[in-house]
Amino acid sequence: MGGGGLESNVSCRNISGRTVWKEIIKAGKIADSTGASFSSSITKCLGNGVSIKFWNDIWFGSERFSTLFHRLYMLETNKDASIAERITHSNGSSVGNWCWTRPPTGRATNEITELNNIVSSVTLSDKQDSWKYNLDPTGIFTTKSLTLLINTPRLGSNALSLSIPRNKLLPQKVYIFIWRAIQKKIPVRLEIDKRGIDLDSTLCPLCELNIETTEHILSSCPKTALIWKLILDWWAQDYSLISNLNDAIINKQPFALSNFGFSIWQATKWITCYIIWKHRNLKVFSKKTWSPGSIISEIQTQSYSWISKRSRKKKSIEWHQWLINPSFFVADTPHRVGFG
Structure with a gap:
């Protein structure tokens, strides 16, 4: 204003x-x-x-x-x-x-x-x-x-909890996607059906077992869960660390990381959600094959590209270290860079 x-x-x-x-x-x-x-x-x-x-x-x-x-x-x-x-x-x-x-x-x-x-x-x-x-x-x-006055009738009494800090390691389009996902505003089949648009099915286009909700497609779908398992393997973390949408997007720091390290961890999770949604759309609209291996490769490559270019500590981020374990070189970095 x-x-x-x-x-x-x-x-x-x-x-x-x-x-x-x-x-x-x-x-x-x-x-x-x-x-x-x-x-x-x-x-x-x-x-x-x-x-x-x-x-x-x-x-x-x-x-x-x-x-x-x-x-x-x-x-x-x-x-x-x-x-x-x-x-x-x-x-x-x-x-x-x-x-x-x-x-x-x-x-x-x-x-x-x-x-x-x-x-x-x-x-x-x-x-x-x-x-x-x-x-x-x-x-x-x-x-x-x-x-808050404007958002409360539209988003409910938890409108403030839907506010998330900006992560400067990411482009605006990723932040906007995450902001919409938190509000359940991405066009999953359940939300489209609620708006009176006829669909052949409201089932998840990946697993075809459950109704497609934001929570399901970004965290609990078996095929999505496999992506998160591979991400956690890459970061050398326990598989139970991400079990729902809250864990994937707005969970607080789950393990010992510096401020800079947590910014990278959060950026990686948000990029994962963004790319999962991208490949979901490729499967729905272009009939592309859902390939966990290629999705993980894209997450690793894209996250390294965005994070290293936006980080003032980019000289400390080496590509081979990034592929082995991102937390290896950020766990003891005291520099604060991530949030704005």
């Missing part, structure tokens, strides 16, 4: 920038997990009352005075009057400075009594009016809290 002139952290900002905030609020109308709207998440903080409309802005309670005191509003001569124009201080207390087209009568007199009681409790200050962000206890607006 920085491109729109907003700072990433805004706390009760001066309303001189009200036009920008109005556009955000107008476009907001996004329900959070409690059913509240984004427009109710940013409210005005009363200062001197110069920039807030007495009748048409929400500044006291949850309703506009134009709605709450409709009869008085119809009698108002200046419906856009500011709070500073309608509230004055007299003898140490706040009183209404009204300007009616005619004196209130009938039920409007009841409204004026209630309104005067509210006005008497209001205190204006010398500070300028400002904004407050209600979805954070600090009152500070952050793009992270807004992202």
Whole structure:
């Protein structure tokens, strides 16, 4: 949101920038997990009352005075009057400075009594009016809290857990694929079927035994599991290290590695998922043979190419060592490079 002139952290900002905030609020109308709207998440903080409309802005309670005191509003001569124009201080207390087209009568007199009681409790200050962000206890607006507000209805209450740090050893396309896989957004047959698209079968195109889900195709399919077994053999690790999608993508450091080494380990896993999906598509759309040997060779070659080119420690990565055991030369490397 920085491109729109907003700072990433805004706390009760001066309303001189009200036009920008109005556009955000107008476009907001996004329900959070409690059913509240984004427009109710940013409210005005009363200062001197110069920039807030007495009748048409929400500044006291949850309703506009134009709605709450409709009869008085119809009698108002200046419906856009500011709070500073309608509230004055007299003898140490706040009183209404009204300007009616005619004196209130009938039920409007009841409204004026209630309104005067509210006005008497209001205190204006010398500070300028400002904004407050209600979805954070600090009152500070952050793009992270807004992202959570938008994502929670779409991704569920675990939206934050779906956020993963960027691995700088990989190209953007691999990171995007992994991000989509975590959200179950890659077009496996189950997801396509859920969207009402007719398929001949929802079974996995590799094993043809189980429904094809993201979890199945990237981790638990027997043919995919064989790829992971060969990867773990290559890294000299136990076969049980990767048994589900969480292990394959977002599991924490499973064995002793430096920060740099863990970045390489994670990059290798993500590349494995990416290439598994690539070869799954080749089999589905081009009828290519699923060959574990060629897939492992491609993972080793492609991962070495991407990692060595992007690593500031690329001189320490030797091709023959990479083929023997990648963890051999990264386990005791203290240099941090991987995450951004």
